[in-house]
Amino acid sequence: MKFVDSAKIYVKAGNGGNGCMSFRREKYVPKGGPDGGDGGRGGHVFLKAHRQMSTLLDFRYRKHYEAQRGVHGQGAKKNGKMGKDIVIPVPCGTVVRNTETGNLIADLTEDGEELLVARGGKGGKGNPHFASSTHQAPRYAEPGGKGESLEIELELKLIADVGLVGFPNAGKSTLISAMSAAKPKIADYPFTTLVPNLGIVQYRNYNSFVMADIPGIIEGAAEGKGLGLQFLKHIERTQVLAVLVSADSEDIAGEYALLLKEMEKFDPQMLHKPRVLLITKMDIVPEGFSCPAFGDDVRVLQVSSITGLGLEELKDALWEKIEPSRDVSQECKTESE
Incomplete structure (x- = not known):
């Protein structure tokens, strides 16, 4: 469709x-x-x-x-x-x-x-x-x-619990397909994803949450370059942001900072959302790889959608940030009734 x-x-x-x-x-x-x-x-x-x-x-x-x-x-x-x-x-x-x-x-x-x-x-x-x-x-x-x-x-504007944000080929589509039943198009070239994809992630105790994969962001996306302006709006409603940077990036910290800058230019409120940083493609990590330090305020996880490395830990980390907002939403709904 x-x-x-x-x-x-x-x-x-x-x-x-x-x-x-x-x-x-x-x-x-x-x-x-x-x-x-x-x-x-x-x-x-x-x-x-x-x-x-x-x-x-x-x-x-x-x-x-x-x-x-x-x-x-x-x-x-x-x-x-x-x-x-x-x-x-x-x-x-x-x-x-x-x-x-x-x-x-x-x-x-x-x-x-x-x-x-x-x-x-x-x-x-x-x-x-x-x-x-x-x-x-x-x-x-x-x-x-x-x-x-x-x-x-x-x-x-899509309604999802988790929004995946990253540059083209950061592994967003592979991640959502590994964690849910969503089947987005996956290929080894930029802008494989041309439309947002939603996937339902099953969690323990019969819980679940919705994950949204949007087309890759490029520098200047907030001004309309690439597909960014068209699809950044789809993560405005998400409760949590998962920012993806590939392990083979020449400047992991620089890419992360640039992604945050583009989101802030589009809507400063995005930076107030809970978020985690995912270092993806750990199955092809270059020799001598060393993850840069980001400080205690940034949760960093190293994952591989191919081998499954870190995916269960990722589910736990996302649910930990989603659950409080679910509880608040339920309380508001009960009070209104």
Whole structure:
């Protein structure tokens, strides 16, 4: 399935049905009063988050959504039916903005979360509503209201516990395939990964966490070079960052510093996330390899996705940083309930 993480669509709620101007006409009732029915409300337009969806691809082929208008009122005080609502499914993690103003409308992160994005027009009132003691035969009925319409921008930001960050060929795709059932494309050349990949990592005691592999970062990624700007946003939501540097790098410390610099330029808050530094490809470590010192504030792990070296220790280290945020999230959810 092709990965698409942005789209613009036009949504139009249904207009309300018109109220009816009618008078009762029956045998032996020569002066029947007004009996026009009300018009039905126009259909609303909703967005609904679905965890089964993983891309905005559908919106590349359909860009216009319009809900049904309300049915007009009829005589004999028959009210018109409401127009049918439209519910548009989107992936969890979809950010919704008003295209014209750029204002954030909502951030849909929970499965089943709904957003009323365009409200249907009110149904018009029939002429009985305008009768009074001095005006008993009103020849006026209210027209239906206009349904709201707007163009919205949808932007998908993946929701994962761990985000893998590194230069091209740092071993991100190999790592995620070794730790989960994800099967990204793997080859020995830069930019093998062209779209983000998600993998579910099974942990002890029936726990699990989601890992995201994004295309490799290059210097200047925060300004849009390479694929960085397009995909750095997908690690904004992650709880933990795993920064990967290959053991055969000529300057491990320099690469690590450069990756942090690019993330900071894109969003300074990224550097406040818990993170670990992974020295990858230890199965091909050059002779005389010596890992540079990074200080006590940086957790450094040496791993090999081919031999499995350090992978269990890596799971423990990641879970140690993920679990506190899971507990806080659960507490907040319990309090809200």
